[in-house]
Amino acid sequence: MDQNWWRETSIYQIYPRSFCDSNGDGIGDIRGIISKLDYLYDLGVETLWLSPIYCSPQKDHGYDISDYTSINPEYGTMEDVDELIRSVHDRGMKIIFDMVMNHTSDQHEWFRDSALRRNGKDDWYIWTDEPNNWRSMLGNKGWIYNEERKQYYFASFLSFQPDLNYRNPEVKAAMLNVVKFWMDKRVDGFRLDIFNVIYKDESLDHNPFSWRVIPSHEEVDGYFQKKTNTINHPDTIAFAKELRKFVDTQSSVKQDRFLLGEIFGNPEQIKAFMGTKSDPGLNLVFMFKTLNFKFQAKYFKNLIQEFEHHYPSPNYTPVIVFSNHDIRRMVYRLNGHMAKVKVIATLQMTLRGVPCVYYGEEIGMTESNIRLYDAQDPVAGQFRSTVPQFIYDSRLMKNLSMNRDNCRTPMQWTKDTSTHNGFSKHFVPTDKKTSKDLANPWLPVNEDSVRGINVETQKDEEHSMLTTYRRLLQLRKSEPALFRGKLKLCDSLKSKGLLCYERFDEKSQGRVIVLCNFKSRRSMSIDLSKKIKQDPEIIFSTDQRNSMKKGRQEVELYGPSAIILQSRGELET
Secondary structure, eight states, rough: OOHHHHHHHOOEEEEEGOOOOOSSSSSSSSHHHHHHHHHHHHHTTOEEEEEOOOOOOOTTTSSSEEEEEEEOOTTTTTTHHHHHHHHHHHHHHHEEEEEESBOOOOOOOHHHHHHTTTOOOOSBBBBBSOSSSOOOOTTTTTTTETTTTTTTEEEETTSSSSOTTTTTTHHHHHHHHHHHHHTTTOOOEEEEEEEEGSOOOOOOOOOOOOOSSSSSSSSOOBBTOOEEEEEEEHHHHHHHHHHHHHHOOOSSOOOOOOEEEOOOOOOHHHHHHBBBSSOOOOEEEEEGGGGGGGGGGHHHHHHHHHHHHOOOTTTTOOOOESSOSSSHHHHHHHTHHHHHHHHHHHHHSSSSSSEEETTGGGGOOOOOOOOOGOOOOOHHHHHTTTTTTHHSSSSSGGGGOOOOOGGGOOOOSSGEEEGGTTOOOOOOOOTTOOOOOOOOOSSOOOOGGGGOOOOHHHTTOOTTTHHHHHHHHHHHHHOOOHEEEEEEEOOOOOTTEEEEEEEEEEETTTEHHHEEOOTTTEEEEEEEETTTHHHOOOEEEEEEEEEEEETTTEEEESSEEEEEESSSSSSOO
């Protein structure tokens, strides 16, 4: 097996609670995922990422873990998980699990023991008598008082998610054993939740003052603090390299795996977590700058130049992501403009890097409209008393997600409302009696599911969003220039609103050219006769009106749209 397979894969994120409900209880589950594996295989995705399915009180819907080596009963059993992993591998696909290493639930047995100072777990968490000024990632006070212990514990995210103390060797060993447990079950890797906050400075000194108010994906300082002692600590970077070595060497089942980090910081900080060829860290890290994209050719040209400069091939591979379970869906941020969505999808599948698709993106799912006061999301609970609904609904906040319920609604499989648009299946008991009534889904299905935003409606439509994603994923999987080739921008084509770049694979000599028109309601003619010595061929287009003219050397490109050309001659820049 190619040890670098993870550099060439594509990832599909499944939020299990919302993907497919196999027993009609209103909650997606593991058997529901198993039932959709053929769909995912046909779609063309190669690696599945599952958000947490471990035992949990579900206050943060799985990211508050009470037992890392057991399955939450509403999702299924360990036997179901074994079957899922086996079934994924039988189809030649990979599967990675979400691993929350920074914190547990306050209902975890470890925390209960630590709060009561029993079973040798007194300092398995970060405790103090006198809290310093550290704040959580949401801006709240990070120190939470525990009545039983009469001390404060630190929580980097939500108050019921106490941070583990990795300066205790027993804690580190216990968590590495958790990782090994799942590696021995043949999991192909892990997505690491808020990995860059694992170590805090052991001095417990105050964080220095900063004038910065709101942190970002690239700048972690905020809430008037420099996060020197709590985020991107040098000891966390060292642990990334230790974890990589452990994953590469310690499993009883020998297979090549990868670690995908949720890391916030500037490019130099991100590269530090990824390490070097001689001292490797995390295999991959999300490029979160793409989450706040502007639909402009200039923006993406600058972004490509930045990625190619900071993360050059072959040592670094960007992970290209436009939506996930923590941010408003990409379709919403593009105001529901499906032609623009197809351009972004083309970019995602053709830029150098690993594309990561969030469930439902492939059919154009958008945000729901669950109000802050009705939300189950605990993050919404932090803001509902301070942020008026009309402010949250304004387009000024389209890139902020204070209510993550709206991007987590059930997958829209069909237009049949009697089965909650295919999300829930009737469960027939073994005695073959009439199946029970379906429970309401844990979140309501988005209303746009009956307006064509579902798999059933789109699967056979030639120009649907689902067909677009399927063709792009299949093309990327079959074309070496796309899954491993180098990237070169074409700066000499000066049409306003045009982005053009070439992907080239030296081994296969494969070459493709990608052209994107970011201008709405405007077509452009692009003369390639002086750029390409041999006639190119259209192998993909988001708009059926796009065409080649004048001896196949001139492209007529409508806007907004994208086109992919296959060329045997080099593109002159």
